[in-house]
Amino acid sequence: MGGSNKTPGAKQASRRRFLIDMAKSACGVGLLGGGLSLYAKQAGALPPLAIRPPGALAEPDFQGACIRCGLCVRDCPYNILELAKPEQRVATGTPYFVARNLPCEMCEDIPCVKACPTGALDHALTDINKSKMGLAVLVDHETCLNFLGLRCDVCYRICPLIDKAITLDPLHNPRTGKHAMLLPTVHSDQCTGCGKCEKACVLEEAAIKVYPIKLAKGELGHHYRLGWEEKRKAGKSLIDDQNIIDLPDRMPGPEDGK
Amino acid sequence: MNTRTIGAEAIAEKGWFGSHKWLILRRVSQLSILALFMLGPLAGLWLVKGNLTYSLTLDILPLTDPYVLLQSLLTGHIPEKLGLIGVAIILAFYFLAGGRVYCSWVCPVNLVTDGAAWMRGRLGIKGGAQLSRNLRYWVLAMTLVVAGASGTIAWELINPVSMLHRGLIFGLGTAWAIVLAVFLLDLFVSQKAWCGHVCPVGAFYSLLGKWSQLRVSAVKRDACNDCMDCFAVCPEPQVIRPALKGAKQNIGPVILSPNCTNCGRCIDVCSKDVFRFGLRASNKAG
Numbered sequence: 028m029g030g031s032n033k034t035p036g037a038k039q040a041s042r043r044r045f046l047i048d049m050a051k052s053a054c055g056v057g058l059l060g061g062g063l064s065l066y067a068k069q070a071g072a073l074p075p076l077a078i079r080p081p082g083a084l085a086e087p088d089f090q091g092a093c094i095r096c097g098l099c100v101r102d103c104p105y106n107i108l109e110l111a112k113p114e115q116r117v118a119t120g121t122p123y124f125v126a127r128n129l130p131c132e133m134c135e136d137i138p139c140v141k142a143c144p145t146g147a148l149d150h151a152l153t154d155i156n157k158s159k160m161g162l163a164v165l166v167d168h169e170t171c172l173n174f175l176g177l178r179c180d181v182c183y184r185i186c187p188l189i190d191k192a193i194t195l196d197p198l199h200n201p202r203t204g205k206h207a208m209l210l211p212t213v214h215s216d217q218c219t220g221c222g223k224c225e226k227a228c229v230l231e232e233a234a235i236k237v238y239p240i241k242l243a244k245g246e247l248g249h250h251y252r253l254g255w256e257e258k259r260k261a262g263k264s265l266i267d268d269q270n271i272i273d274l275p276d277r278m279p280g281p282e283d284g285k
Numbered sequence: 286m287n288t289r290t291i292g293a294e295a296i297a298e299k300g301w302f303g304s305h306k307w308l309i310l311r312r313v314s315q316l317s318i319l320a321l322f323m324l325g326p327l328a329g330l331w332l333v334k335g336n337l338t339y340s341l342t343l344d345i346l347p348l349t350d351p352y353v354l355l356q357s358l359l360t361g362h363i364p365e366k367l368g369l370i371g372v373a374i375i376l377a378f379y380f381l382a383g384g385r386v387y388c389s390w391v392c393p394v395n396l397v398t399d400g401a402a403w404m405r406g407r408l409g410i411k412g413g414a415q416l417s418r419n420l421r422y423w424v425l426a427m428t429l430v431v432a433g434a435s436g437t438i439a440w441e442l443i444n445p446v447s448m449l450h451r452g453l454i455f456g457l458g459t460a461w462a463i464v465l466a467v468f469l470l471d472l473f474v475s476q477k478a479w480c481g482h483v484c485p486v487g488a489f490y491s492l493l494g495k496w497s498q499l500r501v502s503a504v505k506r507d508a509c510n511d512c513m514d515c516f517a518v519c520p521e522p523q524v525i526r527p528a529l530k531g532a533k534q535n536i537g538p539v540i541l542s543p544n545c546t547n548c549g550r551c552i553d554v555c556s557k558d559v560f561r562f563g564l565r566a567s568n569k570a571g
Contacts, residue, residue: 094350097334113459
C-alpha cells in the first residue's frame, strides 16, 4: 500500500485505522494475557494430595520445565501416573499420582525419570531411595490403631524402607497403665514419599498421609542451637558451672493463695 | 446461499477425485498421524509414545514441539538431550517444508476448524467480528512474555491445540468444551477466526517457515480465468494475490507469504491447473 499517491485525508484516515487496529489488538491480547497470568498463578498451587513423579523439580520450576508430553506416564510399568485434565486442580497436562489410589512402586531403574525429555524429572536422581516425592505424616493420632494401643503396624510393614523411613517407637500406654504403644514414626531424612503407607492404611480415611515436604515439615529457627549437641561437639558443657548464679527455688508454701 | 459451489468448474473439468486430491491426502495425513499416536493406548501397539509436544517413535526418534520448548526456555529451564535433538529435527523439517505444514497436515484442530468453515458455508452464515490477521502475532508475543514473567508454560494451561491432541490420547476430560468453543468461534463469531487470526501456534510456525523451500506456485497464472475459487477456498486468501496477480509488477509466481499453510486446496479447486507445489528457488517472474 504505497501512501504517496493518496490524498492527505486518506493518509490520515488509514493511519488512524492502523492505530485503532493496533490498540484493539494490544488491549484485547493484553486482557487475555492478564487473565492467563492470574490463572497460571492459581494453577501453580498443587493440591496436597497430588504427588509428582520421582525426581520432579520444585513445583514452580516443574511447571516451567514440564512440556506435558506424558512419556513418564507411558513408561511407568504400574500405570500409576496420569496427566491432569483441565477440570482437575493440577496444572493441565502435568503428571501426578494420588497415593491413596495407587502409590509409587519405586522401580530401581526409575523409568519415568529416564523417559523425561526435559529434565522436569531430574535425571540426577539415580537411586530411587533418595527420591523425595513428598513426606509421609501420621496426621491423625486419634484414629491410628497403634495409637489406640493395637498392633496394626501395616504402614510400618509395607514401607519399602522399613526400620529406616518408618520405625515403631515404644511409649508407655497411659490408658491401660501397663502396656506399651508402638507408634509408627516417620523419619524425614529417609522417607521417599512413595505413598505405600497411605495406600495400605486400614482405616476408612488414612491416618498416615503423604504431603508435599513444604507442608509436612517444620523448620527450626536458624539461630537455634541444641544444647546437648553443642555439648557433644565441644566435648564439654558450654556453660561455666562455677559462675552460674543459682537463684533460690520458689517452693509453693502455705502462704500462697492468700 | 451461494448459487454456485466453490470448485464446481474444477469438478467438471478434473472429476471429484482430481479436484479433491490434496484435501484427501491432507486428511489421510492428519488422521494417520493421530492414529499412530492412538495405536498405543487403544491397541497396545506402541509405535509412537507421547503427544505433539514431544513424542518418541519406535523408541529412537525424538520429536519436540519448538514453540512449547521455547516457552520452557523462557521460564529459565534447559531441557535434556532428547528434548533438544527432537527440537532440532522438527525445526529443520518445518524450516524446509513450510512451517504451517504443521497446521494443515498435522494439527488435529484443523479438522475442527475446517468442519466449522464447511458448516458455515452450508448454513450460509456471513460476516461476523472483524479480526486482524496480525492478532495471532500479538497473542504469540503475549504467550512468550507470560511464560517469561510467570515462570510457567502458561499457554499450555489453555492451548486448545495441545489439549485436543493430548486429550484424545490421554483422556479428554472437559477439554472438549474448549475445542467446542473454537468450533463455535469459527462458526458464528468470525470466519476462519482461530487458525487464521488467533492461534499463536500457527503464528510461531509461520515465522519458522518464513524461508521455507517448499511452496505453492501459480506457475500457469496466465491461464487464470478469475473464477476466484482459490480465494474462496484458501484459509489465508491474502497470500494468493501477489503470486497470482503480480505478473505486471514482476512479482511471483511463487506464494512467498509464510502464512500459506501449503494445504494445496487452491491446486485442487482450480479448473485451469494454475497452481502446483514447487520450490521457492524457482521464483522467476514470468
